Amino acid sequence: MDILNGLNTPSFELFGVASIFKLFFLIIIFGYLVYAILLALRVRILNDTVKASSNKFIITLSFIHLVLAIIGSFIAVIFVLIG
Numbered sequence: 225m226d227i228l229n230g231l232n233t234p235s236f237e238l239f240g241v242a243s244i245f246k247l248f249f250l251i252i253i254f255g256y257l258v259y260a261i262l263l264a265l266r267v268r269i270l271n272d273t274v275k276a277s278s279n280k281f282i283i284t285l286s287f288i289h290l291v292l293a294i295i296g297s298f299i300a301v302i303f304v305l306i307g
Contacts, residue, residue: 249304253297260293 267286271279 246304246307250301253300253304257293257297260290264290 264286267282271283
C-alpha cells in the first residue's frame, strides 16, 4: 500500500529549474509584446510624417501584426504555465 500513498499529490517547486525557465520565457514573451506595440506606434508616427499611397496597407499590416502578437503571446503564456 505504500505505492498508492504518493498518487494524485501534486508537488510544487517554488524555485526549481523549471520555474526559472518559465520566468525567462515569460520575460521574453513580454519583451516581444512591448516590441510589437512600439512597432505599431512607430508606423503610426511615420504615417503622420510621410504621405504615401501605401500608408493604409502598412498601417493595416502593423495592426494585424500587433493582434497576432497578442494572441500568440497569450497562447504561449498558457503553454508555458501549463508545462
